[in-house]
Amino acid sequence: MIKRNLLVIGLAVMLSACGFQLRGTGQTELAIKELDLSARNAYGETVTQLRQALQTSGVNVHAGAPYKLILTNEQESQRAASYAGGSGRSAEYELTTVLSYTIDGHNDTNLLNDKLEVRKIYVHDGNNITGSQQEATQARKEMRRELVQNMLVRLQLLTPTQLEVLQQKADERAKAEADAMEAARRAQDETPQQSPLQLPMN
Template identity: 60%
Template sequence: MTQLTRLLTSSGVKVYTGAPYKLMLTNEAENQRAISYSGSGRSAEYQLTTTLTYEVHGDRDRFLLGDKVTADRSYVHDGNNLTGSDQEASQVRQEMRNDLIQKLMARLQQMTPTRLEELQAKADAVAKAEADAQEAAQRIRDETPQQSPVEVPAR
């Protein structure tokens, strides 16, 4: 997504490897469905939906938040002008991509440094609690007497 990188950079965001926060685009899914039909039973109008799923990770690659943005558009398919219909579909897809990037940027602009620090503190607390729980479980396993794997026949 070089378009997203350019937009982030032009908005004053420093984009570099090793940054303290990472934006991860985890999935992009496109769906197309017919929403109307012509008299001959052919699809005449299609609705396109594209969903972009993303996550923000912080220090030690800890998950801070995840969400998705969606763009919907429709276009008319002309069975008599396939080239024109394909071009229109491509243009609609590009407009949707631009819309997704704008929506994602709007979401990211709401992320203040204070909010990111709060999310990082919460993620650190969760990770510590999980580590403490694993340590306690291991301690219990270590302190529990183990039954011998050798079976002694009874007389």
């Protein structure tokens, strides 16, 4: 038993030395140190937990940060996955939550659009409505924690250099669109306006 414990501790030390962290333990180191965070549901559980997780990871979350993470939409769906028992009173349900988000840069230019998706199955027992509701509630809590963790992983992959490149491309697109609109306006201004066609009077 002692040898086994020592082996487990040894593996944990080796993995941590390689930069590996067990899920749900430790802190996620982010290269982004400043971030503005908002959501359609400004006081929802997801954005609240994400803000806390970001702050725990050393990110200064505040308005006016160079980049803004916006949770644009969180949509949940449910479908019956399978039925169990001859009476059909028990069933497995699959919950799916899709979280859409954007990252905006300077001058509110859009840099990135993406989404996260998590799924979880829970059992609904027709003979135990209260217990089934509690299990569904617990499943949703776990899914929300998974969403927050997955978002941190996504953000962990983004570096300030990558964001600067995305910002540069967005600025170039915005300038090209502005130039095109200006050229179209000039062309319209330079085009002679034709007078209405007058038909000869008989």
